Amino acid sequence: MYEYLRIQQFSFRVIGINLWAQRDQRIASAPCRYYSWTVATAIITLLMGFYIYTSEQDKAIQVLTVFLQGVLSVIKSGMFVAKGRRFIKLIRSLDMLAAEANVKEGKEWKHENDWQQRIARVYYSCCMSTGTLYCAVPAIILLYSWCFNGHAIFILPFDAAFPFNTAHPFFYTVSYIWCISFIIYAVHAIAAMDSLFCWFIFNISAHFRALQRAVETVGAAMSGAEDYASLHGRITRTLHYHRRIIELSAEFDELYAPIVFIEISVSYLKLCFSAYNLINLGDISGLPVIAVGLVTITFQLCIYCFSGEKIKNVSEAVSDRIYLAFPWERVPPSVRRLLLLPLMRAQRATNLTGFLFIVDHSLLVWIFKTTGSIIGFLSATKSENTNS
Structure with a gap:
């Protein structure tokens, strides 16, 4: 189990959380950090919120994406710390179930976890690229202006209503370090929680397969x-395995439902504002940051929506396998009655929910469709303000 959690464990430790203690497997943290x-x-x-409140529309929207990222990072990491013991218990339960069912050597298990590692690495790279660009672009502009123009241009990674003059070199340095600290926290908090979510999804999917x-x-x-009586024990163990997977899937959905709700709601707004900033880009130096950030947000939404669709499809496929695997014309009535319950149970899909919605492909399509409407509304509002 633990070899699949290296990125998550590293990201949690960066922001001061140990995913588990070495001995007692309980959530532990470095409180001060x-x-x-x-x-x-x-x-x-x-x-940033004060700056947004006091600024005009375009400047406010430029900061809104980073502001929402900060809100999302604090809330998600706080939820994880609050529910840390339940997260650890679910991780251990999935691992113990795999050991009991002896499925870790199967090709389905290895295939699913290999894909999880690839997705986690790519997503972590996207998050780090976005954070690096946010930090590096202002420094590049500062060095270029100082070397070639003879005067330094002090630009921060993002604007905020700082209580001091950021044009002063000392206070600019303080603000810049503070912004970098914010970016590091946000990148690792989001990467840790989302890649851990991906780990849960692919391991539950591996169990279903x-x-x-x-x-x-x-x-x-x-x-x-x-002699069908000799197979009764194997069928019973398989049905117990199915029931345990469904129970752990329900526990996972209960744990992640508030996080998924906040994630989808905030990321949807981030996507709208990032796309609006890209369309109304005034300074070409901000193009790499906005473009890479837009890709990362889209990737983030795809991870959640495709994961929800994956769990739904793989859980529904169990009923087809039960129906097609057994020679029903030869199965005695007692075994048919035994198989009836899992057949009915498997026809009810295991859905990933966010309280008010089911997370699947249709949600992702709805997000992309309504993003255009939000951008049109913001553009119309900008035109009205300009004309007035």
């Missing part, structure tokens, strides 16, 4: 067997 970093992030997020293989194996054994 985590809470001080969280407070600093929350304060600069509030300062291992269950399908187990059903096929039992069905094949039943096709050539004459």
Whole structure:
């Protein structure tokens, strides 16, 4: 289990959280570093909020994406710390279930976890690229203006209502370091929680695929067997395995439902504002930051929506495997009655919810469709303000 959580564990430790202690497997943290970093992030997020409130539309929207990222980072990391013991318990339960079912050596398990690692690496690279560009572009502009124009242009990664004059070199340095601290916290908090979410999804999916293989194996054994009573124990163990997967999936959905709701709602707004900033870009130096940020936000939404669709499809496929795997014309009535309950249970899809919606492909399509409407509304509002 632990080899699949290296990126998540590293990201959690950066912001002052240990995913688990070495001995007792409980949530542990470095209180001073985590809470001080969280407070600093929350304060600069509030300062961005004051700046947004007092600025015109275009300047406010330029900062809104970063502001929402700060809100999302603080809330998601806080939820994880509050529910840390339940997260650790769910991780251990999934690992123990895999050990009991002896599925870790199967190709389905390895395939799913290999894909999870690839997606986590790519997503972490996107987040780090966005954060690096936010930090590097102002420094490049400062060095260029100082070397070639003879005077320094002090530009911060993002604007906020700082209580001091950021045009002064000392206060600019303080503000710049504060902004970098905010970006590091936001990048690692989001990357950790989202890649951990991806780990849960792919491991639950691996369990469902291992269950399908187990059903096929039992069905094949039943096709050539004459004593069906000897297969009763194998069928019972397979049905128990199915029930445990559904229980852990329900626990996962309960844990992540508030996080998914906040994630989808905030990321949807971030997508709208980033696309608006890209369309109304005034300074070409901001193009790399906005473009890479837009790709990262889209990737973030795709991870959640495709994961919800993946869980739904793989859980529904179990009923088809049960129906097709067994020779029903030869199965005695007692075994048919035994298989009736999992067949009915598997026809009810395991959905990933966000309280008010189900997370799947249709939600992603709706987000992309309504993004254009929001951008049109913001553009119309800008035109009215300009004309007036």
